[in-house]
Amino acid sequence: MTVHLEAKAGDVAESVLLPGDPLRAKYIAETFLENAVSYNNVRGMLGFTGTYKGNRVSVQGTGMGMPSAMIYIQELIEGYGAKNLIRVGTCGAIQEDVKIRDVIAAQAAATNSNIIRSRFPGYDFPPIANFELLKKSYEIGSEKGLNILVGNVVSSDLFYMDSQDEVIALGKHGVLAVEMEAAGLYYLAAKFGVKALTLLTVSDHILTGEQTSSMERQTTFNDMIEVALEAVSG
Ligand SMILES: O=P(O)(O)O[C@H]1O[C@H](CO)[C@@H](O)[C@H]1O
Numbered sequence: 535m536t537v538h539l540e541a542k543a544g545d546v547a548e549s550v551l552l553p554g555d556p557l558r559a560k561y562i563a564e565t566f567l568e569n570a571v572s573y574n575n576v577r578g579m580l581g582f583t584g585t586y587k588g589n590r591v592s593v594q595g596t597g598m599g600m601p602s603a604m605i606y607i608q609e610l611i612e613g614y615g616a617k618n619l620i621r622v623g624t625c626g627a628i629q630e631d632v633k634i635r636d637v638i639a640a641q642a643a644a645t646n647s648n649i650i651r652s653r654f655p656g657y658d659f660p661p662i663a664n665f666e667l668l669k670k671s672y673e674i675g676s677e678k679g680l681n682i683l684v685g686n687v688v689s690s691d692l693f694y695m696d697s698q699d700e701v702i703a704l705g706k707h708g709v710l711a712v713e714m715e716a717a718g719l720y721y722l723a724a725k726f727g728v729k730a731l732t733l734l735t736v737s738d739h740i741l742t743g744e745q746t747s748s749m750e751r752q753t754t755f756n757d758m759i760e761v762a763l764e765a766v767s768g
């Protein structure tokens with residue numbers, strides 16, 4: 535048991551998928567895992583463990599933003615021995631050639647958060663994905679015929695920004711999309727020496743205002759989940 539997770543020792547698998555939305559954790563467990571068992575209900579931040587093609591996998595909601603996600607990520611690593619963590623989230627595109635429903639594998643994550651900056655004053659620490667998980671996911675997605683984009687994303691502390699100017703400028707510097715957790719995940723993975731990756735489905739477009747329907751989100755989302763599950767299995 536940790537402060538925010540009531541799972542017992544051994545309840546959590548070494549490989550964990552991390553959606554922001556706890557109900558998405560339930561959906562993933564019910565749709566993709568066999569014999570899924572719930573191990574956490576504290577604060578309604580649902581977590582489940584089951585098997586995928588015979589491999590033990592957990593799925594844990596993290597909430598929105600780095601402060602929330604980093605609580606669950608650190609407790610999963612320190613308290614339960616999680617070793618492979620893949621965030622499965624949504625994002626907003628900030629480049630014209632990134633399209634709604636595309637899947638992004640976040641190679642690195644820029645951030646406007648002070649969480650990492652305050653740890654290494656005077657330095658910019660680049661939060662990066664684990665290469666093995668990144669390569670595997672790219673290959674699995676490509677074999678499935680998905681248009682997987684690999685590149686930089688930006689993890690923002692704010693969903694509602696007074697101005698999108700900086701985020702749009704980042705897009706002009708090759709950053710593909712904005713979301714709110716990847717940099718925190720990559721920082722903690724570096725700190726604790728575990729493997730991490732962020733996969734994202736583009737749910738809306740910051741430049742064009744386009745949004746996905748819930749049905750479209752679900753279909754693309756399913757593809758992304760299968761990539762994540764395959765990447766941590768076998
Ligand atoms: O769909 P999730 O995983 O929650 O991710 C994105 O959606 C939330 C904002 O709506 C933020 O958490 C952002 O990172």
Ligand SMILES: O=c1cc[nH]c(=O)[nH]1
Pocket residue numbers: 624625626627693712713714737738740
């Ligand atoms: O625009 C978006 C979409 C999803 N998540 C974000 O943080 N921003």
